[in-house]
Amino acid sequence: MATSIPPVVLITGANQGLGYAIAEVFSQSKHPYTILIGARNELRGKEAVSKLLPTKTHTSSTISPIQIDVASSESITSALKTISTDYGRLDILVNNAGIFGAPGKMWNSTTRPDWHAIFEVNVFGAVELIESAFPLLRKAESPRVIVVTSNMGSITKVANGHVPCGAVGAYYSASKAAINAMVANWSQTHKDIKFWAACPGLVATEFGGDFTKQHGRDPKDAADVVRKCAEGEKEDVVGLMVWDQDGKSGMYEW
Template identity: 35%
Template sequence: MSEKTIALVTGANKGIGYEIAAGLGALGWSIGVGARDGERMAEAVAKLRAAGTDAFAVPLDVTDDASVDAAARLIEERTGRLDVLVNNAGIAGGWPEAPSTLDPATVRRLVETNVIGVIRVTNAMLPLLRRSAHPRIVNQSSHVGSLTLQTIPEVDLGGISGGYAPTKTYLNAVTIQYAKELSGTGILINNACPGYVATDLNGFSGTQTPEQGAAIAIHLATLPDGGPTGQLFDDNGVVPW
């Protein structure tokens, strides 16, 4: 087994995911670059390696059982375990998006990636995480998934989001259940709110850079033993569910 800390970051070929991979790689970790676009994945791995990161490609479509199973086998054969899983891959719907005009097919597509994809990858990687001395799981969530913030009139979360925002609420709820199940195992699982980051998810309209958005996920990936679990965080601390 590798003596380095081993992390898998999904959706790591660009944006926040790439910067999470770069930030963890700068710590001397070995980073699996998970992505479904082979060309972009290869470019990201090459760029990370050029910067000194021990990066390796992990072909991964979070919506496909066979792809996720193959990714788990690849990591097992290469490293024998996994120390950190960052479930970063996600997609966005329209914005603003009234629930009364939603196409059910859009909802299914969003849930399949943003929720079921996280469950699928997490469950496939859990056997490898259980072999780690300091296992961590970080799920990429959002302030828009907070029911508390959504129901405070003076909090501006960018308008109505009938499709995307509820998938993050669902993800938050699932994370709580994982935390309950994994209590006492040493596996810490938390959700990260990167903030309003300029990425292709929002047409690059965000006010923060991907590097800034990656900071909270990197922090949660490097929590000490006995750290918090089952919570939602941004750069300022705990975010209410």
């Protein structure tokens, strides 16, 4: 497969919200990219592409939809097969797809099915996608994996009293702690690939309902931390949970 195509970037959950903003930031970077808009619903993925194309600023960048549902092993396999056939490699994987709660239960639940539902997307699906993508990532010159996370998953911060949603956010917090642990693990066990857990902060999207819409930051501002990881501006904090906000940047303890 030709290596002359710009770096191939797969962004899951990219048809709306933060994922869409991440795609927009990549499409307006000074660097060209082959941007794949991952979406569970194929039509919504195509709609997102149609909105992004007129605003992209690099003539060499391309934007295409790809159907992927991280809660489905078959969908993950199919998407990666398509990427392998069409591009032969994957340079950057942005694991953005996630949910704040079980369907119809945005806030905490204590039932096994509801906990399984949130872990299915935020943990099991993310782990399966990332590990299944390792062969394609290793065909890239500088493979990178950026996992969108939350400081609500920092056990250190929670232990010190950082529980902004209180008990009602427990299963989201636990799911992010689990995927954070995997980022820390991968960064030690797969040193030929660079990993980051990127915390965008509270973002003004539909993700957390009215609360995030009213109190969150601009999605494009939040998305830029992902671009910085991809473009070499976070090389000193590889394998860590990073953040950027209000002109400042730093790391959160696991």
